[in-house]
Amino acid sequence: MGQAIAIAFAKEGADVAILHLESEQDASYTxxxxxxxGQEVLVLKGDIGDESVAEDAIAKVITKWGTLDILVNNAGEQHYQEKIGDVTAAQLDRTFRTNVFGMFYLTKAAMPYLSTGASIINTSSITAYRGSSTLLDYSATKGAIVSFTRSFSGNQEVIDKKIRVNTVAPGPIWTPLIPATFPDKKLEKWGEDGSIARPGHPFELAPAYVYLASSDSSYVTGQTIHVNGGVVVNG
Structure with a gap:
């Protein structure tokens, strides 16, 4: 997803910084x-669950380009567990550290440098709205991201700088994370419960981020765009 989003922004004329943890091959391709x-790119590596990594990443972006107009918080991890008793303290901490703490750290570090009229776009999930019985900690983080988005969009510092804060809530998007997370028996009809009846692909998701960063969405803040293949949720 991050790769598709980065490429979509580049196609619209943006210079792009990407931050990854382990995927050297994917980062090199991106x-x-x-x-x-034809755009400039800055490749950074580190664990955004560590606040110092987030601060260093933003500092390097500012050193290279001097300004920051769009922040996309997209890093995420999930762990399939059928019983809550199997969710260890370490797993719970790890999931929240990546999905929530990382978003908070990057946003906090970016705020002094975000330009007037900038856009912050967070990545939530359909699980924030309908839950997932086997992704308990992941679903909880995605609910937290929605709440953070709604809350921060009304923050006076954000309002004063005319920054819009929104989120995209993907449904079943086919990425390497899916077969790495779910058992084979769960993959047979995975993503077929929406009206389109198939999983989505990252390139089908990326334009939602471009829209939320563009002037076309100038009247949109504190909102969630659901890209989920036709699953109707309260949102």
């Missing part, structure tokens, strides 16, 4: 593709 498009 860097190469953005350069082919």
């Amino acid at each position: 860097e190469k593709r953005i350069k082919e498009i």
